[in-house]
Amino acid sequence: MDRHDRNDDTDHHPGDAIRMSRRAVLGAGAAAVPVGAMARQARRDDAGRSADRGHIDVAMKVNGKDVRLSLDPRTTLLDALREHLRLTGSKKGCDHGQCGACTVIVEGRRINACLTLAVMHDGDAVTTIEGLGTPERMHPMQRAFVTHDGYQCGYCTPGQICAAVAMLDEIEAGVPSHVTRDLEAVAFSDDEVRERMSGNICRCAAYPNIVAAIRDVQGEG
Numbered sequence: 001m002d003r004h005d006r007n008d009d010t011d012h013h014p015g016d017a018i019r020m021s022r023r024a025v026l027g028a029g030a031a032a033v034p035v036g037a038m039a040r041q042a043r044r045d046d047a048g049r050s051a052d053r054g055h056i057d058v059a060m061k062v063n064g065k066d067v068r069l070s071l072d073p074r075t076t077l078l079d080a081l082r083e084h085l086r087l088t089g090s091k092k093g094c095d096h097g098q099c100g101a102c103t104v105i106v107e108g109r110r111i112n113a114c115l116t117l118a119v120m121h122d123g124d125a126v127t128t129i130e131g132l133g134t135p136e137r138m139h140p141m142q143r144a145f146v147t148h149d150g151y152q153c154g155y156c157t158p159g160q161i162c163a164a165v166a167m168l169d170e171i172e173a174g175v176p177s178h179v180t181r182d183l184e185a186v187a188f189s190d191d192e193v194r195e196r197m198s199g200n201i202c203r204c205a206a207y208p209n210i211v212a213a214i215r216d217v218q219g220e221g
Helices: 014-018 022-032 035-053 077-084 140-147 157-172 190-196 207-218
Strands: 056-062 065-071 103-106 109-112 125-127
Touching (some): 077 103, 103 157, 109 157, 157 190, 157 207
Parallel strands (some): 056 125
Antiparallel strands (some): 056 065, 103 125
16 A cells, blocks of 8 residues: 555654644634734734824924924924925925925025924924915015016925025025125125025026016015
């Protein structure tokens, strides 16, 4: 008789007793763990994942309103504004601080919201394009961009306008740029505008109109 035809256990390989199909293993495991215990374990796992996230409370004044958010500490200011506060005027262009589409004003200074974490601005005042003006009551810079056609597709426009507003404040405060000739008398000029706005890219190339709009607001137009 061939050994493979024998039904006795004497010739079985020692490993045969622990050989089981994947389906058998899964079935045995499911039978061994009560449904209630599985549910409790799932809740514990969810709680553990929530604790691992380590959300942090962040309080800011956004467009004049006090807001409080619970955020993953890795959340950028841009994502906090767009995804959590639904202020989608600030655009995510490059997400690397290279295009300026996400420019907002924080404590009076323009910054790229994609390059800074929201938790770094706890207690700060943040102004987005929505906080500068409304269609019914536009900010002078918004109105000038419309008058001088300072946009085409409009994607970069919120960042351009926020940057322009803060940029004029920089000139008024006497903050020099790389093209400033007299450090003791910082003056408005087209060269100053082009240099200071160089971090805001307009892929439609509406730069002459943008400069004209800024000049108009400054009172030089």
